Amino acid sequence: MSESVALEVFRFLPDDETEPRFETYEISYQDDWVVLDALNHVKAEVDPTLSFRWSCRMGVCGSCGMMVNGEPKLTCEAFVRDYDSDTIKIEPLTHFPVIRDLVINMEDFMTKLPTVTPWVIPKEEKSLDEGEYLQTPAEVAHYKRFSMCINCMLCYSACPVYGLDSTFTGPAALALGQRYNLDSRDGGQQERADVLTSHDGIWECTYIGECTQVCPKDVDPAGAIQMLKLSYAIDWAKSVVMPWGRR
Amino acid sequence: MSVGVISKVYPMRSHTVSAEGGAAAVISPTDSLDDHAYDTISGSDWLADQDAVEALVSEAPREMLQLEHWGCPWSREPGGEVAVRPFGGMKAERTWFAADKTGFHLLHTLFQTSLQYDAIARYDEWFVTSLIVDDGKCQGVTAIEVATGNLQAIGAKAVILCTGGGGRIYPFTTNANIKTGDGMALAYRAGVPLKDMEFVQYHPTGLPGTGILITEAARGEGGILVNNEGRRYLQDYDLGKPLDLDDPEHPQKRTMELGPRDRLSQAFIHEREAGRTFQGPTGDYVNLDIRHLGEKLIDRKIPMVRELAVRYVGIDPVIEPIPVRTVVHYMMGGISTDVMGATELPGLYAAGECACVSVNGANRLGSNSLTEILVFGARAAASAVMHAADSPDPSDALLESSVRDEEHRIRSGWAGSNGDGETVAGIRTDLQETLEEGAGIFRNEQALRETSATIADLKQRYKRLSLADTSKTFNTELIAALELGAMIDVGEAVAHSALARTESRGSHQRLDHPDRDDVGFLKHSLAYQSDGDPTIGYQDVTITRWPPGERVYGDV
Amino acid sequence: MATQYLRPLPRSWWLRKANYFLFMLRELTSLAVLAYAIFLIVLLWQAADDATFSALFETLHQPWSIAVHLVILTLALIHTGTWIALTPKVVVLWQDDERVDPDLVAGLNGVAWLVVSGLVLWLVLS
Numbered sequence: 024m025s026e027s028v029a030l031e032v033f034r035f036l037p038d039d040e041t042e043p044r045f046e047t048y049e050i051s052y053q054d055d056w057v058v059l060d061a062l063n064h065v066k067a068e069v070d071p072t073l074s075f076r077w078s079c080r081m082g083v084c085g086s087c088g089m090m091v092n093g094e095p096k097l098t099c100e101a102f103v104r105d106y107d108s109d110t111i112k113i114e115p116l117t118h119f120p121v122i123r124d125l126v127i128n129m130e131d132f133m134t135k136l137p138t139v140t141p142w143v144i145p146k147e148e149k150s151l152d153e154g155e156y157l158q159t160p161a162e163v164a165h166y167k168r169f170s171m172c173i174n175c176m177l178c179y180s181a182c183p184v185y186g187l188d189s190t191f192t193g194p195a196a197l198a199l200g201q202r203y204n205l206d207s208r209d210g211g212q213q214e215r216a217d218v219l220t221s222h223d224g225i226w227e228c229t230y231i232g233e234c235t236q237v238c239p240k241d242v243d244p245a246g247a248i249q250m251l252k253l254s255y256a257i258d259w260a261k262s263v264v265m266p267w268g269r270r
Numbered sequence: 271m272s273v274g275v276i277s278k279v280y281p282m283r284s285h286t287v288s289a290e291g292g293a294a295a296v297i298s299p300t301d302s303l304d305d306h307a308y309d310t311i312s313g314s315d316w317l318a319d320q321d322a323v324e325a326l327v328s329e330a331p332r333e334m335l336q337l338e339h340w341g342c343p344w345s346r347e348p349g350g351e352v353a354v355r356p357f358g359g360m361k362a363e364r365t366w367f368a369a370d371k372t373g374f375h376l377l378h379t380l381f382q383t384s385l386q387y388d389a390i391a392r393y394d395e396w397f398v399t400s401l402i403v404d405d406g407k408c409q410g411v412t413a414i415e416v417a418t419g420n421l422q423a424i425g426a427k428a429v430i431l432c433t434g435g436g437g438r439i440y441p442f443t444t445n446a447n448i449k450t451g452d453g454m455a456l457a458y459r460a461g462v463p464l465k466d467m468e469f470v471q472y473h474p475t476g477l478p479g480t481g482i483l484i485t486e487a488a489r490g491e492g493g494i495l496v497n498n499e500g501r502r503y504l505q506d507y508d509l510g511k512p513l514d515l516d517d518p519e520h521p522q523k524r525t526m527e528l529g530p531r532d533r534l535s536q537a538f539i540h541e542r543e544a545g546r547t548f549q550g551p552t553g554d555y556v557n558l559d560i561r562h563l564g565e566k567l568i569d570r571k572i573p574m575v576r577e578l579a580v581r582y583v584g585i586d587p588v589i590e591p592i593p594v595r596t597v598v599h600y601m602m603g604g605i606s607t608d609v610m611g612a613t614e615l616p617g618l619y620a621a622g623e624c625a626c627v628s629v630n631g632a633n634r635l636g637s638n639s640l641t642e643i644l645v646f647g648a649r650a651a652a653s654a655v656m657h658a659a660d661s662p663d664p665s666d667a668l669l670e671s672s673v674r675d676e677e678h679r680i681r682s683g684w685a686g687s688n689g690d691g692e693t694v695a696g697i698r699t700d701l702q703e704t705l706e707e708g709a710g711i712f713r714n715e716q717a718l719r720e721t722s723a724t725i726a727d728l729k730q731r732y733k734r735l736s737l738a739d740t741s742k743t744f745n746t747e748l749i750a751a752l753e754l755g756a757m758i759d760v761g762e763a764v765a766h767s768a769l770a771r772t773e774s775r776g777s778h779q780r781l782d783h784p785d786r787d788d789v790g791f792l793k794h795s796l797a798y799q800s801d802g803d804p805t806i807g808y809q810d811v812t813i814t815r816w817p818p819g820e821r822v823y824g825d826v
Numbered sequence: 827m828a829t830q831y832l833r834p835l836p837r838s839w840w841l842r843k844a845n846y847f848l849f850m851l852r853e854l855t856s857l858a859v860l861a862y863a864i865f866l867i868v869l870l871w872q873a874a875d876d877a878t879f880s881a882l883f884e885t886l887h888q889p890w891s892i893a894v895h896l897v898i899l900t901l902a903l904i905h906t907g908t909w910i911a912l913t914p915k916v917v918v919l920w921q922d923d924e925r926v927d928p929d930l931v932a933g934l935n936g937v938a939w940l941v942v943s944g945l946v947l948w949l950v951l952s
């Protein structure tokens with residue numbers, strides 16, 4: 024069963040044009056199509072010059088984030104049939120510079136990612152010969168949610184703080200810091216403190232909470248950041264009241 | 271020692287991220303390395319090189335522990351030990367898992383851990399177009415920085431290809447868009463043979479329409495496959511007898527739904543031909559029933575299966591069976607390497623799906639692939655480091671001339687933008703259709719000859735390709751065209767290798783040669799690129815301790 | 827690289843989405859709480875003797891003043907409500923490997939504050 028829809032797509036071709044424009048593609052679509060299928064149809068049959076990122080088409084690689092009718096979405100999870108309007112507006116993720124068409128520059132995130140120390144700093148050293156670190160299912164559960172981030176950047180698009188000030192470390196990076204802080208094998212909470220508690224870190228967050236709303240993997244970065252605020256506030260209080268307690 | 275990581279996508283997007291079920295390594299006291307080896311070798315229908323398999327199974331536990339130490343969130347037993355689950359073709363429970371997002375967690379753990387090393391320089395979204403070969407050695411690559419369109423040479427004392435398989439040469443696949451066999455083509459064009467390309471694995475349980483993978487873990491936890499008569503049809507295909515669902519032994523290892531993938535996919539085709547599959551809007555399917563596992567277990571151990579079924583086919587597997595069908599999933603074949611990951615070309619190494627050592631032979635067991643990439647990735651790295659330590663830097667003159675030559679080759683590879691040429695999408699669709707027609711699950715000489723001829727024609731049509739997009743900045747049509755060139759080369763190797771193998775073994779089934787022929791074909795095929803059709807050579811399989819036997823599943 | 831296109835956030839960003847607007851309102855409620863706290867301090871400071879205090883109290887009893895107080899009470903309650911809703915984000919409780927229902931945590935917190943408020947009210951009135 025085939026219906027039709029108009030895709031109003033943001034185009035920006037910096038080699039030839041200085042200003043972006045919108046191009047409208049009228050297409051027929053099938054009932055089980057996602058917006059990504061529609062874009063691929065345009066690229067294959069109508070306009071091969073349309074550029075966008077995509078890969079897994081099953082919501083796990085994080086490549087295909089775009090603004091669909093003003094909301095940041097993974098286009099591989101946004102079904103065309105769920106949009107009531109005759110026109111679907113597709114734009115690159117907001118708060119990022121546009122390289123071309125629907126492709127954004129995400130180098131800012133790639134630079135920030137290593138700064139939150141996103142690797143295990145072992146609480147106790149253990150050689151491989153001694154086997155695995157024991158970690159109960161409950162201990163895994165404590166950080167599991169925050170480990171589900173696919174780095175799709177929808178949260179950065181939803182966050183007005185990041186939109187107003189791109190020096191903000193941002194939801195995904197901060198949530199990843201918390202993932203490691205909560206991992207029972209990790210003892211690096213102090214190592215991460217400088218970056219996480221810097222003025223670009225957790226304290227720049229004003230808990231608008233939109234990041235959690237748009238996250239396609241239910242990571243709850245807003246929750247991670249508020250937890251970090253409490254943890255580091257307690258750490259700070261302890262350091263004032265019991266300065267000898269520091270490692 | 272400095273390391274450059276060049277990837278056409280950001281590293282978190284690599285297709286490893288989609289792997290779901292788990293990675294196999296012997297950890298249980300009742301399991302043994304020999305059992306893991308035997309399962310792998312018999313699963314491969316005896317085409318795996320046994321020295322490579324022995325290396326795989328013995329180094330696997332250490333590699334997996336290393337990932338655990340690096341933070342991988344493996345699912346655990348109540349006492350905190352790493353948990354393992356049953357998987358297809360495996361006699362014991364040895365598949366480590368991180369819920370059903372094992373590949374995602376492995377990739378992110380490894381990538382994030384790598385961020386602490388300054389010696390690793392990354393070239394994100396750089397598309398490698400050729401290997402630089404000089405003085406009989408591989409000395410680097412030429413690559414396009416996609417964001418700018420600039421072609422540059424990156425000199426290296428050793429190059430390791432980890433570019434994955436090429437499932438996108440088929441029309442219906444679990445594979446991501448990026449799985450176009452780029453690295454295989456790079457090696458092929460540099461004169462390195464592609465080994466065992468005829469062996470293409472169809473996974474038995476993909477979602478109809480999209481081809482999205484439903485992990486084997488669903489069956490490992492006890493899921494069953496049922497035809498339109500409500501029958502667990504695998505019992506009719508020499509895979510043992512079904513147990514009652516509440517039998518504590520269900521699911522029985524190496525039996526029924528835990529048989530090897532090639533046999534399960536072949537069974538689906540037979541069922542379809544007998545009219546016992548369901549008819550859906552996008553084709554035939556059977557039912558994967560996991561209702562009896564209960565919501566709690568599903569949400570704990572295979573949550574993504576539920577998410578994917580709900581989202582993409584509107585089915586909640588807690589209350590309804592999931593429609594599934596066979597789908598192209600993995601290429602056992604690839605760049606020919608030895609057990610240390612080295613190719614015939616000094617300075618060039620390969621590991622993972624793009625390589626063929628071979629550990630998977632004619633059919634890969636589920637959860638051996640994630641293990642393979644860790645073990646052989648490490649081996650290839652060790653080999654490359656040793657080679658690099660003894661090698662001089664590539665000369666600037668070489669790098670400069672490589673860029674010039676490559677720019678010329680790319681520009682003259684197809685027609686200009688005169689509007690009446692072929693399109694990327696058009697040639698790609700024709701390639702996919704002909705491979706599905708002639709090089710699918712069941713093959714015969716006639717169809718393979720036709721497919722080979724079609725591909726030869728596609729090679730000519732490719733030269734008449736005209737690109738609508740002539741810009742430099744992030745030109746994805748150019749990248750797609752380059753990927754298409756790789757896909758055609760890979761498809762050619764598949765078709766011709768399949769034509770030459772006149773026996774049936776594992777996932778290569780010839781209706782005109784239905785038996786396995788150890789006398790004639792206990793060998794790997796080697797496809798060498800030539801001016802016309804590829805030439806196919808052979809290399810004996812290495813047998814150490816397991817002489818070829820019959821593959822027996824069910825009630826072992 | 828060729829020039830990239832930048833899209834700076836306009837000043838009216840908070841009018842674009844319902845959630846952003848509600849966020850701004852939430853932040854404004856804190857101003858109401860702050861304003862009233864300042865008012866109370868000024869009141870205590872200014873009304874040092876009985877006569878001034880009685881005069882001020884008469885003014886405060888006017889209908890318009892009651893209305894303003896009700897508005898401020900409403901804003902303060904909203905403010906409190908958003909704080910209580912925030913608690914489960916920060917206080918994550920576990921029962922083995924299952925998370926305790928966030929609504930339960932928020933609910934218990936709300937109840938606790940009601941009890942405390944009731945106590946204070948009783949102390950003041952008695």
